[in-house]
Amino acid sequence: MAAYNTIAFHADRCDGCGDCMTACARAKTASDSPRRARLQVLADGAGSFGLAMCRQCADPECVPNCPAAALRKNTETGIIEWDQAKCVNCLLCTVGCSYAGIVLDEVAGHVVKCDQCGGDPACVRTCGNGALEYLSTARIYNEVGALEDLFVPGLAGCQGCNTELLMRHTLRRVGPDTVLAAPPGCVPGMGAVGYNGMTGTKVPVFHPLLTNTAAMLAGVKRVYKRKGREVTALALAGDGGAADVGFQSLSGAAERGEEMLFLVIDNEGYMNTGMQRSSCTPYGAWTTTTPVGRESLGKSQDAKNLPLLMVGHRCAYVATASTAFMTDFYAKLDNALQASKRGFAYLHVYSPCTTGWRFPPRKNIEVARKAVESNFVVLWEYTPEAGLKLTHPVDDPAPVKEYLEALGKYRHLTSEQIAHIEHHIVANVAAVKQQASAQP
């Protein structure tokens, strides 16, 4: 069964301004009357808002309640379509809907419902608060889901690890005409490159040194470019190899504008080899080389902001992403893939490590989400043409304590250390925003 795009309503961001209704009325009725809008923002009397709008139900109740076959669910778009020629105006459809998603427009004289404006909803465009969001997640399932999974089954990641998810989705999207580099780390560690003469993927894959991923890929890509063959050079690297010992070759390739897609899976340390510190390990974090003892309490330096450093290279594309925000990730993956055809594309994905960060496997996505919602991780994208843009601004961040408390690696933190982290978050957000305000 296909999946469909949908309009999501984030009640916590709605201030009840009603602009969406006006926009809808204008788009659909050539009037400004919010009463005629096909979505209705509803004050609940307690200061927050609800929404009456067609949910484009998967198994809709309105459709079978129509005696005249005037309603059907379009299996291509997922939209429940209303056919004016067939409608007899009996309003029985409204009996089927629990959410007032199909209602009588007394001026028009018939029922009306949301049709998502053909994929570019006027309401979403108008909403300045981000309360309405057009989720194109369906594309992930339909398009990417139809693509071949190019990794072998049975990669051996830790329980709850979402790196495997990221790898499989990425390679599906990037496709078979790819040369994949998997430098030492969790990616080859779970079997992506294979063992003893056997491969872990259906695309050509290699295990570069921890230090030379970008350089080897550059060599590969240059040759195919010279031969006139369209081949994507893709790296699935860890933060340690990218930010520390591999940073020189990464920086060199970025400066030269080597055409590749370099994806860093940032789990904040050398997790595959036993959870040692990297320069991406945050302040205060326990690792096996920043242990907690009488004399020290975890890492005593802040993490290097590798993606911002990549912006300093004026790469063709730089973005940060999170495994909790897959729609955002997919959009960026697409952008990065396109950019990799004309230059160096860098995608930095924050990926919590259940084993190394000390939290229950079931909470991985929740941890990733908390990191973003507390501004511990900031999601943005950059091109030299458009500059840096926040893709998921969090203006009212959740207390970072909630995030820190979810992770065993921060269990020892003192209040001074937490204050340091809070301060660092503010400074980091400011640094990103400063970059965002800079002219491209």
Place this chain on the structure above:
Amino acid sequence: MLKSEITQIMVMERTDYLIAGASHAALAAMHAIRLVDADGSLTVVGRDRKLPYSPTALPYVVSGRSDSNLVFLRDDAYFALARTSYRCGHALVRVEPANRIAELDDGSRLQFGKLLLATGARPVIPSIPGFEAVPYHVLRTLDDALRLRAELPRTRHAIVLGAGLIGMHAAENLSKSGARVTIIELQGQVLPGYFDAEAAAIIAGAFERDGHVTIHTDTRVIAAEAGPQGVVLRLQGGPPVTGDLLLVGAGVAPVVDFLSGSGIRCDRGILVDASMRTSVEGIWAAGDVAQAASFYDARPVLNGILPNAVEQGRIAGMDMAGDRTLQGYRGAVPLNTYSYFGRHAVSVGSATAPPGAEIIVRSDADAERYLKIILDEGRLHGIFAINTPLDAGVMWQLVRRRTDLTPLRDRFLAQPREAGRALMSRLWR
């Protein structure tokens, strides 16, 4: 067992699921089965030699609003895609539960794994002396509708017997086509069961003003005869009424006669439990033919409305296919939406207020606006509206979920639509 009997059984057609009937309940059941069981063989038997359609659409075929070629709810491609054998033009004439065999009117016999009886209802013809000798119309099939539609242009004075939804729709159609219309209703108001007397009076007023329709309530027909001007109905305590067209809209009754001897328990309809199971294992019933518990007092009731048929059909289909997400039937709630002469009326729930119920009525007869809310212990018991926008689906949910409205009573009473929507939006999330 004789060898010939064995042979007979072996060549007998077999289907895992047999659905008798081809309207809303049947189609909802079929859909629910296929959501869970993609492979089981499925056969739908429809009485009409047509693709499935809804009786509810028929008044609009009569009025011409619906193209009779476009009212079909499914097409052949749908049945092919659902790998379902659709046999139209056949009716069940006998069920042998012991052998799980159903016999069709062409004598063919089908062995079934599970059977759904969604055979619907047929119009009730009142037992009035002389009635068998006069021509009259009913409106239950597409052919009925087309016959009636053909009569409209030459009808000058029509008599509609019964002020239910069918009768009222027909009266409006006839009136709009230029005929003089007389409605005769046995009970004291139009649309009994859906609206109270006050609301019914508002509706009747619109018919009289806009349609010049004459409405006789509390009126019994004591005889019928054919006269030179057409049909003459003699009324108790009043002058006879003559018309060149007579439409009978005196309600419908479940079709159960073919079940005699089957062991399936029937009252007025086929008695079913909360999963739409009949008294006989392997056999379900849903829709107009079924008699399930009332939402209000658990008494088995007929609830011959479209949304009810859809719900019962889905429940039956889910149960037949073993869908473990099934939630049992919560009981029949009378409800309807009704549009007439440009007005809109909505009725959800029982108009019979229980003792101690809070009844709020806001009525403006001149503006033809009416709103009645019945709250029982803070929960919505019924709500009825004319020309007052209301989301019937939202109200139905509030009734059936027995949502406690106490915390927002005032808001609900002031603005039931807005309050109901906000509530459902929150419940959804």
Place this chain on the structure above:
Amino acid sequence: MSAAAPERGFLVCDGNEAAALAVALARVDMVAVYPITPQSSLVEYLAKFVADGRLQAELVDAEGEHSVLSVLQGAALAGARTFTATSGPGLAFMFEPYLRTPGMRLPIVMSIVTRDTLTPQSVWGGHQDAMSVRETGWVQMYCETVQEVLDTVIMAYRVAERHDVMLPVNVCHDGNYLSYGTARVELPDQDVVDTFLGAPDVNWHAALDPERPMAVDPLTGGAGGAGPALFVRYRRGQCAGMRHALDAIREAHEEWGRLTGRYHAPLIERYRMDDAEYSIVTLGSMTGAAKDAVDGARERGRRVGLVKVKTFRPFPAVAVAEALRGHGAFGVVDRSVDFAWSCGPLYREVLTALHGITPAAPSQSFIGGLSGADLTVEQFESVIETVRHLRDPGPRDTVWLNAQE
């Protein structure tokens, strides 16, 4: 930088330009470069040739030697003929991918413009850099003249790419003396080189190509299962490739001589050895001065000969043993140090090659020409005199040339 060389015929150039010309003639697909003294002018020539369209190769100006060789590994796995050059500290920085190249059986050709290694800080010639990587599995050939630099770089591709070899090759030419020393060289015709080398076929065995998906170099080994035996197979294969390289080098030199008339000694050169009663063994550009000294000694009636080693890896042990057997004492002049044995590394190799041959010949290790120091005819004359007086097999302390201010 000299004017662009003519397309054919003769020209006067230094060893760095000669190597660059050879790269152009070999129609290399990709060069990756990082400048370092005394190699810098070589990569400048390459960049200029690319800029002028004379060398139609991808040029990667990498950010360091580590990436230089890494780029070439990727390119070779994608099917490219590749070249780079480095020196001393650059080679040291390159070591991680350098160490890996032979195992991946990538026929990359790299000039080592030899330089002494730090520390003491030095920017001048010496073989210590190349000698430091002698156990990594690369083929190493040392050139004597500018002409040999040009010819050997071309021949190196034929050796490296032979299917029973498939190993990277270092063509070593001495920093300062060959890198900057100019000489008249003969330039082969392009079609001769094309015939000699053919089209590159470098990734038939291991490729990064979506049309032939495979895992290149997954983890191999472990305590049990198929891993250990597979690992042994790869290692033994490398040794076989090295053995085959001896034959490939001989064959390449033979064919090159046939095509150009220039016959260079492939593994070792025997110079006036036929009746020699003692001899000296040399490596690289010092050989010219050493031959002059031998000629002078001969004129004085000394029956001295010379063996020049060209191919140091794989070590031509049989040829060396045959050349020295029965010719009495020998002295080996090294331009680098074997710290383990306090002698020259070539000396140690020669001793090993002669192991078991009786009677054991008297021998002496000489180390000179470090960090740019000149090795003169006079020094070789003194070497010859020292060897002439050797009587018993040793052991002896190494003689350090250039030790006096």
